[in-house]
Amino acid sequence: MPQLSLCIPTYSMGGMGAGFLAESFEILTRQSFTDFEVVVSDQSDDEAVAEVCASFSDRLQIRHIWNHEGKRQASGNVNNAMRQAEGDIIKILFQDDYLNGGDALKTIVEAIGITGKWHLCGSGVSRGGGAVERPMVPRLTSKLKFGKNTVSSPSVLAMRRELLEFFDEELIWLMDVDLYQRLWDRLGDPVISPETLVVNRVHAGQVSASVSPELRRHELRYMRSKRERPLAFGDWLEYCRQVLKAR
Template sequence: MTNNSPRLSIGLPVYNGEKFLQAALDSLLAQTFTDFELIISDNASTDNTEEICRAYAAQDKRIRYYRNTENIGCARNFNRVFELATGEYFKWAAHDDLHASDFLMKCIEVLDEDPTIILCHSHVYFIDEHGEFLQKYDIQIKADSPKNYQRFHELLTKHLCYQLYGVIRSDALRKIPPMGSYGNADGIFLLRLGLVGKFYEIAEYIFFARSHSQQSMSMFFPEYKLLNNSNNKYSLNMLPDFYAYTVWFDSSKKGKILFPHWRMLWEYIVSVCLLQMSLHDYICCAISLYQKLRGKESLLLKDLLIAAQQLWQSWHHTRFQAQEVETQFIASEQK
């Protein structure tokens, strides 16, 4: 960060976002807080995303547009916008969400007033493709405790990770590893950030999460809008497809044998050991993990069964190919 750096860096990773991108950019550029840079990382889009971004960058000097020569996967592109940031504060923005004009101002006022708060976000409305109200997102997580193990416990709650789109202290983000490329990587990233410091949720609906068929949650977690405090019928069968999510985070894993739930368990354990805490806090975090994950052992078994099925299919495919080669060889010898 230099003396000429803006106070806030906004990072917008995007891939083929032409349908909603202009509305998202207009929402950010209309903010009452104006001391920011807007970093766009285009993940080799094949639609009109590049043309839209270059046109906006030509009109507003706060915008810095970068285009990847190839698609580097969601997680790497998500991390890239923060790597390019220079501001004291940082905010991720999605290409399809909207913000009230005073969103940034209100978040930064909270952070300026209390240095123990590292992330400020707000209540959330779901909106449809046309920007019309759908419903409230009513899971409010109390991650404002001064005790890190209590924040850890709260952030283990099933939620949709909208805190990621709040305003965050850049130095707090640098204390944890970048976003991973595995199922629930965003949730585990927030869990680790919660161990660094307190979150604050503004009790106003000034962030608008767009719901549409092209988004990852609609594709891999179609029941996500049923995930709320008033729904007592939520079950393991409604969980996201973490196999598909892993590939979405990192396309190089497509076709490989994956153990997404085992990987998530490992990352939860790593999270507890990541930062220095007292023995009491370590024990409390471990107890919270046991309490929150108990009853989900069948998901670990599911990973093993799917891996066994993939190995069996791979073996049969290899055997079939070998038989084909042998048959062709015998036929050629008989000529």
């Protein structure tokens, strides 16, 4: 079994998905850490992503899995990839994101070490694949669960497979912060690598650009209903603030 599994949920992404994936794969071929597999869960309606996987199969250990039966959204698709993963460490990498530098996976694996339970790394953003901007070091706060994302996208996350938590498939906008909160509650503080190891690509087709106010309000109410205990005053204020922003 590989030491690490990269779990990548994919879809056609308006014709851009295969190109983004190929760019990410090129970076993976240059990683100094090589004991990893790539698990691609594909909800595309064409063969473009599958063809990219096939074209890299001589340089990367790739398993391409069709996922036309599950929910057509990111949380269900990445869960499908995670269920197929065999590595000791499960690393999320979204299709339009990519690793920053050839030592990114090495840094993550060394940071987790033998005893680390879950891991977050620094990230930045790139417009059109250009310079990396707005470096961000993950920081956990109780306001996470209501959308104040001080961590970044799911691509900064890695977990031990034996301690795996799945994304809530009822969520789209808040799928990442909900999982960060649940991991924090269950496993305690993560190992954090402050280096910018992941780049989030900014583009017109990304899911966050199409989240409606109605969806935001629905997910905020859902997140509030998941809390077993009454909200602390600061959390209640953040909930109200996010609801007002979603009007």
